[in-house]
Amino acid sequence: MNAAPEFEPAPGDTVLAARHIVKTYGGTHALKGVNFDIRRGKVTTLFGENGAGKSTLMKILSGVTTPTSGSIELDGQSVTFSSASDARDRGISIIHQELSLAPNLSVRDNIFMGREIRGATGVDFAEEARQTRLLMADLEEDIDPLTLIQDLRLGQQQIVEIARALSVDSRILIMDEPTSALSATEVEVLFRVIRDLTARGVSIVYISHHLEEALQITDYAVVLRDGAITATANARHINLEWIVRNMVGENFDLGSPPTGYAFGEVALSVEDVSVADASSSERSVVDRLSLDVRSGEIVCIYGLMGAGRTELLECIAGRLQPSGGRILLDGKDISRFSIAERIARGLVLVPEDRQRDGLVQTMSVGANLSLASIGAFVRGMLLSRSQERSLVEASIRDVHVKTAGGSAPIGSLSGGNQQKVVIGKMLTTNPKVMLLDEPSRGIDIGAKAEVFRLLSERAARGLAVVFSTSEVAECLSIAHRIIVMHRGRISAEFTADATKEEIMAASGEAVVSDHEEHRSHHRDRR
Amino acid sequence: MTDASPDRSRSPRVSADGFSLAKLLLEGRAFFALIAIIVVFSFLSPYYLSVGNFLTMASHVAIFGILAVGMLLVILNGGIDLSVGSTLGFSGVIAGFLMQGVQLTSFGVILYPPVWVVAVLVCVLGALVGLVNGVLIAWLKVPAFVATLGMLYVVRGAALLMTNGLTYNDLGGKPQLGNTGFEWLGFNRLLDIPIGVLVMAVIAIIGSIILNRTAFGRWLYASGGNERAAELSGVPVKQVQVSVYMLSGICAAVAGLILSSELTSAGPTAGTSYELTAIAAVVIGGAALTGGRGNIRGTLVGAFVIGFLSDGLVIIGVSAYWQTVFTGAVIVLAVLLNAIQYRRRVKLPSPAGGSPTSPQKDKATTADPALEKTAG
Numbered sequence: 001m002n003a004a005p006e007f008e009p010a011p012g013d014t015v016l017a018a019r020h021i022v023k024t025y026g027g028t029h030a031l032k033g034v035n036f037d038i039r040r041g042k043v044t045t046l047f048g049e050n051g052a053g054k055s056t057l058m059k060i061l062s063g064v065t066t067p068t069s070g071s072i073e074l075d076g077q078s079v080t081f082s083s084a085s086d087a088r089d090r091g092i093s094i095i096h097q098e099l100s101l102a103p104n105l106s107v108r109d110n111i112f113m114g115r116e117i118r119g120a121t122g123v124d125f126a127e128e129a130r131q132t133r134l135l136m137a138d139l140e141e142d143i144d145p146l147t148l149i150q151d152l153r154l155g156q157q158q159i160v161e162i163a164r165a166l167s168v169d170s171r172i173l174i175m176d177e178p179t180s181a182l183s184a185t186e187v188e189v190l191f192r193v194i195r196d197l198t199a200r201g202v203s204i205v206y207i208s209h210h211l212e213e214a215l216q217i218t219d220y221a222v223v224l225r226d227g228a229i230t231a232t233a234n235a236r237h238i239n240l241e242w243i244v245r246n247m248v249g250e251n252f253d254l255g256s257p258p259t260g261y262a263f264g265e266v267a268l269s270v271e272d273v274s275v276a277d278a279s280s281s282e283r284s285v286v287d288r289l290s291l292d293v294r295s296g297e298i299v300c301i302y303g304l305m306g307a308g309r310t311e312l313l314e315c316i317a318g319r320l321q322p323s324g325g326r327i328l329l330d331g332k333d334i335s336r337f338s339i340a341e342r343i344a345r346g347l348v349l350v351p352e353d354r355q356r357d358g359l360v361q362t363m364s365v366g367a368n369l370s371l372a373s374i375g376a377f378v379r380g381m382l383l384s385r386s387q388e389r390s391l392v393e394a395s396i397r398d399v400h401v402k403t404a405g406g407s408a409p410i411g412s413l414s415g416g417n418q419q420k421v422v423i424g425k426m427l428t429t430n431p432k433v434m435l436l437d438e439p440s441r442g443i444d445i446g447a448k449a450e451v452f453r454l455l456s457e458r459a460a461r462g463l464a465v466v467f468s469t470s471e472v473a474e475c476l477s478i479a480h481r482i483i484v485m486h487r488g489r490i491s492a493e494f495t496a497d498a499t500k501e502e503i504m505a506a507s508g509e510a511v512v513s514d515h516e517e518h519r520s521h522h523r524d525r526r
Numbered sequence: 527m528t529d530a531s532p533d534r535s536r537s538p539r540v541s542a543d544g545f546s547l548a549k550l551l552l553e554g555r556a557f558f559a560l561i562a563i564i565v566v567f568s569f570l571s572p573y574y575l576s577v578g579n580f581l582t583m584a585s586h587v588a589i590f591g592i593l594a595v596g597m598l599l600v601i602l603n604g605g606i607d608l609s610v611g612s613t614l615g616f617s618g619v620i621a622g623f624l625m626q627g628v629q630l631t632s633f634g635v636i637l638y639p640p641v642w643v644v645a646v647l648v649c650v651l652g653a654l655v656g657l658v659n660g661v662l663i664a665w666l667k668v669p670a671f672v673a674t675l676g677m678l679y680v681v682r683g684a685a686l687l688m689t690n691g692l693t694y695n696d697l698g699g700k701p702q703l704g705n706t707g708f709e710w711l712g713f714n715r716l717l718d719i720p721i722g723v724l725v726m727a728v729i730a731i732i733g734s735i736i737l738n739r740t741a742f743g744r745w746l747y748a749s750g751g752n753e754r755a756a757e758l759s760g761v762p763v764k765q766v767q768v769s770v771y772m773l774s775g776i777c778a779a780v781a782g783l784i785l786s787s788e789l790t791s792a793g794p795t796a797g798t799s800y801e802l803t804a805i806a807a808v809v810i811g812g813a814a815l816t817g818g819r820g821n822i823r824g825t826l827v828g829a830f831v832i833g834f835l836s837d838g839l840v841i842i843g844v845s846a847y848w849q850t851v852f853t854g855a856v857i858v859l860a861v862l863l864n865a866i867q868y869r870r871r872v873k874l875p876s877p878a879g880g881s882p883t884s885p886q887k888d889k890a891t892t893a894d895p896a897l898e899k900t901a902g
Contacts (some may be wrong), residue, residue, distance in 0.1 A: 317758070319757075339757060339758060349758060351758055356754060357754045357758055358758070359752065360747070360756065362747065362751035362818035362819050363818070367747070367748070370744075371756070371759045374741045382739040383741060383744070426759075
């Protein structure tokens with residue numbers, strides 16, 4: 001294990017150097033003083049788990065966000081980017097992880113959006129179309145410039161996104177997960193284009209979850225974990241094992257499975273449940289999946305993004321309708337029940353995105369905490385304020401929310417405490433089964449450990465817990481059973497003594513064999 | 527690294543001390559505006575500052591105040607109800623129609639329903655208009671703006687059809703028919719206060735209780751603040767949405783009854799563009815058009831600001847055209863201050879981002895609004 005990340009500045013061939021970059025979102029430190037070099041004409045690959053800070057760092061380098069502190073040097077000159085277009089003018093472009101194309105416009109219009117070629121009578125569409133055809137030929141993709149983006153499949157959309165970045169003559173090209181929807185042939189073409197670019201002196205920053213694939217193209221590897229660089233190395237000297245070891249790191253003690261009691265009856269039973277893909281009806285994001293969870297048991301669902309974890313959990317909770325199969329709670333079929341009825345029967349979900357799905361930002365901490373159980377303190381017609389207050393206070397104590405009080409605005413809490421509020425809100429309904437979708441997302445390790453401790457305490461008192469994660473270290477914490485999902489199915493099941501390597505292998509991560517099929521599963525969320 | 531809550535929770539308090547005067551002026555702006563209006567017009571006209579004038583002005587305000595309370599509920603839910611002006615007019619027409627007697631040809635009799643029955647039927651009608659709005663919006667997913675804009679035309683058309691464009695003039699009723707008393711709402715006073723003002727007060731109190739003391743009120747704020755989170759917390763968001771439009775329709779019907787009683791006539795074009803005044807009152811009262819923020823007190827003050835301003839301009843003899851300009855300027859100013867207030871709120875507590883990365887392959891433009899704000 002590299003004790004301290006060695007860092008050797010290489011002034012001659014460094015085109016961009018980021019120094020001591022710190023970025024905080026509220027109370028969360030996304031980046032904690034990162035030093036990052038981009039070498040001229042080389043492919044620098046950034047490895048790291050979800051939430052390690054890769055995308056945040058890239059957004060800073062491409063001017064999308066500004067760092068809280070730290071400096072960026074471009075060709076030895078200190079620079080600050082006021083916006084993404086400012087960075088683009090200085091020769092830095094980024095291919096975003098999320099597609100940023102306008103689906104209602106043509107390929108040509110998307111590629112030249114915001115920098116249309118002027119002609120005698122407005123825009124010179126013919127010239128734009130000609131250049132678009134050249135770009136497409138270069139990428140070996142037969143797409144007509146006038147095709148609408150919405151008529152392209154995801155892989156082709158990604159090609160257009162790449163073409164757009166190539167159309168700006170950039171010195172630095174940042175590619176954030178450019179291959180997630182590409183087929184194997186398309187990946188090969190992309191790699192050829194990348195090699196052509198580097199031969200012309202363009203510097204590439206590459207990010208991918210497909211580790212082996214990324215290793216093929218990498219010149220320099222940089223590993224980021226929890227907002228800090230843990231290792232840097234020349235690609236010649238490293239292998240997959242080195243990357244995984246540095247990505248995952250030593251286990252911070254996230255707890256161990258609670259013991260000393262017997263599991264109860266099967267609380268939640270999922271039978272052959274399928275969920276259709278919202279975008280294409282013939283594919284299923286969850287594919288005839290079955291799962292039993294006993295009360296007192298903690299089950300972890302591991303999988304890459306797009307494996308279908310979120311869809312499975314949202315389907316069980318009633319947000320998504322299954323296209324087949326049954327969901328039983330305490331032996332009773334609840335497939336047709338509304339979300340409210342499922343909550344009343346003791347099945348709750350803590351959603352993945354707490355800002356979008358978990359919290360009401362306009363309300364106080366207390367009102368958020370009591371929202372799901374508000375029926376419990378209605379007396380006659382009116383709410384009992386004193387009962388609500390005591391429930392809120394009990395809940396704040398129970399889940400250890402650090403707050404000035406129940407009337408504090410929810411936005412004044414840090415990410416971890418906001419997450420505890422979402423969990424506390426659902427716990428006040430006295431659930432039998434609790435589903436948590438990536439409960440540790442965007443919260444720091446201390447809060448993570450607290451959340452896990454809370455869950456194992458509740459499990460010991462009979463709560464059935466199902467949580468999903470994309471961090472393998474979290475699988476090996478409090479879970480009695482680890483289920484790996486891949487393309488909507490359970491690809492493997494492990495007990496608590498599994499190894500990280502086993503789990504990662506079963507998820508399809510670090511595996512290149514499945515290139516032939518589309519990997520558009522990666523973007524199959526609604 | 528760890529959740530640094532102690533110092534984080536302190537930050538809002540520090541700012542409250544630092545900007546306390548500015549904050550007070552900003553948050554109480556509608557109230558201060560009302561006081562300023564009263565002071566200025568009292569100087570300009572000797573007639574303005576008197577109990578009699580205030581009560582007269584208050585009875586003008588009552589119509590808009592009642593509409594605005596209903597509108598507030600809709601806006602808290604993140605919607606808009608453009609149909610209330612038409613519903614007001616239609617309610618008056620229906621009341622007029624019922625007061626003239628309902629001819630039941632099959633029985634060969636003419637029914638003269640007593641006034642309280644008329645009032646109840648009209649309120650039911652208002653609720654039905656709201657039900658149509660609510661079903662269109664909540665279940666059929668028509669955008670609120672479009673659905674209620676459509677109903678604005680449909681209901682106004684219905685009112686014109688019923689009367690052929692004419693006005694019911696005699697709403698007094700006849701003692702021998704037992705349907706007198708319609709003018710009570712518009713003309714009578716209780717403890718020297720016009721009944722309309724009292725009705726507004728009662729509706730405002732009921733509204734306050736609903737918003738602050740019932741589960742429904744909490745559901746309304748929650749679903750207006752974040753519908754997805756509310757739904758996942760078991761809030762019946764669709765039922766809340768439908769109820770809100772029904773309540774708004776009932777408020778419009780009550781306002782229609784009061785207005786036609788004050789005028790002792792019911793015209794099919796009554797209440798035209800009143801929906802805009804109601805929206806203005808809600809906005810001046812500090813509610814956010816995006817939903818989730820606002821209260822009855824502010825909305826009432828907003829209604830009084832508009833009413834006292836336009837009546838004051840009439841009293842000092844400013845032309846009606848200038849009144850329109852002034853009212854418009856006040857609305858824009860109010861929205862401007864709203865924007866400042868909510869921007870401050872976002873900046874000060876700086877909500878923690880959901881995640882430093884954005885791994886969502888989602889169609890949503892930003893999965894995490896907080897990130898967007900901090901990033902911007």
